[in-house]
Amino acid sequence: MKKPEYQILVCNSYRVAGDAQGACNKKGASDLLQYMQEEAVDRGLDVAVTSTACLNVCAQGPVMVIQPNNYWYGGIDSEEKIDEILDALEKNSAAEEYLISD
Numbered sequence: 502m503k504k505p506e507y508q509i510l511v512c513n514s515y516r517v518a519g520d521a522q523g524a525c526n527k528k529g530a531s532d533l534l535q536y537m538q539e540e541a542v543d544r545g546l547d548v549a550v551t552s553t554a555c556l557n558v559c560a561q562g563p564v565m566v567i568q569p570n571n572y573w574y575g576g577i578d579s580e581e582k583i584d585e586i587l588d589a590l591e592k593n594s595a596a597e598e599y600l601i602s603d
């Protein structure tokens with residue numbers, strides 16, 4: 502198996518027991534996950550898009566993380582913001598405006 506160049510983690514608020522109920526899921530992360538997957542494929546990016554459990558920065562949701570760059574994005578609540586993130590990734594850089602600060 503060839504490993505992807507990037508992994509995009511999209512928080513979908515999964516919990517150990519029960520349904521996803523956290524902040525990111527309530528703010529529409531599941532729809533955005535699908536858009537992210539489709540858009541990454543359309544652009545020919547070598548990425549694996551994965552939905553995750555809570556990443557513990559709920560107040561800043563919906564949250565997405567791009568590895569290995571360690572870009573943590575918050576407030577990603579629209580397709581336009583995902584487009585900006587992927588535009589930046591194509592240049593191997595970050596969409597600075599949406600980065601979560603330490």
Ligand code: FES
Nearest residue numbers: 512523525555559
């Ligand atoms: S539910 Fe997404 S960071 Fe907690």
